[in-house]
Amino acid sequence: xxxxxxxVESGETPSVPDTPTAPxxxxxxxxxRRGRRWxxxxxxxxxxxxxxxxxxxxxxxxxxxxRVSTALHYPExxxxxxxxxxxxxxxLDKNQSAxxxxxxxxxxxxxxxxxxxxxxxxxxEVQAIRDEVSAVLxxxxxKRWIRIFDDLRPKVFPSSGxxxxxxxxxx
Numbered sequence: 001x002x003x004x005x006x007x008v009e010s011g012e013t014p015s016v017p018d019t020p021t022a023p024x025x026x027x028x029x030x031x032x033r034r035g036r037r038w039x040x041x042x043x044x045x046x047x048x049x050x051x052x053x054x055x056x057x058x059x060x061x062x063x064x065x066x067r068v069s070t071a072l073h074y075p076e077x078x079x080x081x082x083x084x085x086x087x088x089x090x091x092l093d094k095n096q097s098a099x100x101x102x103x104x105x106x107x108x109x110x111x112x113x114x115x116x117x118x119x120x121x122x123x124x125e126v127q128a129i130r131d132e133v134s135a136v137l138x139x140x141x142x143k144r145w146i147r148i149f150d151d152l153r154p155k156v157f158p159s160s161g162x163x164x165x166x167x168x169x170x171x
Contacts, residue, residue, distance in 0.1 A: 069155065075112060079104035126157045 071078055083101035086092060092100060130149050134142050 073154075075115070076108070079108040122157065126153065 071081075079101065082104050083097060086100055087097040090096075130146070130153075133149075134145060137145055
């Protein structure tokens with residue numbers, strides 16, 4: 001034995017200089033186990049996956065809402081977009097594509113006329129919703145309800161057909 005080595009008496013645990021000891025008992029504390037690290041990695045991976053799925057779902061929902069909203073606010077674009085879609089999906093040649101587009105445009109005019117005919121009825125019902133809900137609310141709630149309703153109305157209940165086109169053109 002050399003002079004620098006600590007002397008260990010019987011029944012005593014040898015001390016290791018870099019090993020922490022418990023303050024009360026003086027026992028050697030084992031180093032932390034790393035056996036559960038894989039569980040943390042899996043949980044973090046799942047968290048990242050879920051965040052990506054939520055973000056992707058939000059993007060897809062927003063894109064779908066934009067398409068529906070565009071179709072509602074610009075009904076005159078529907079025949080052209082439908083013709084483009086059918087040309088791509090059905091692999092129509094130029095003649096077929098032109099005929100399908102003409103058919104869709106011709107019927108779109110009829111559909112727009114029907115929409116113009118029923119638009120006043122829809123507007124009357126939407127106004128009834130606004131008024132009846134206002135009657136149920138307290139005066140402080142009515143102001144907020146009208147603001148919310150008037151903000152959502154063009155998005156949820158756009159006027160149909162020509163009424164919307166005239167409104168957009170400032171007439």
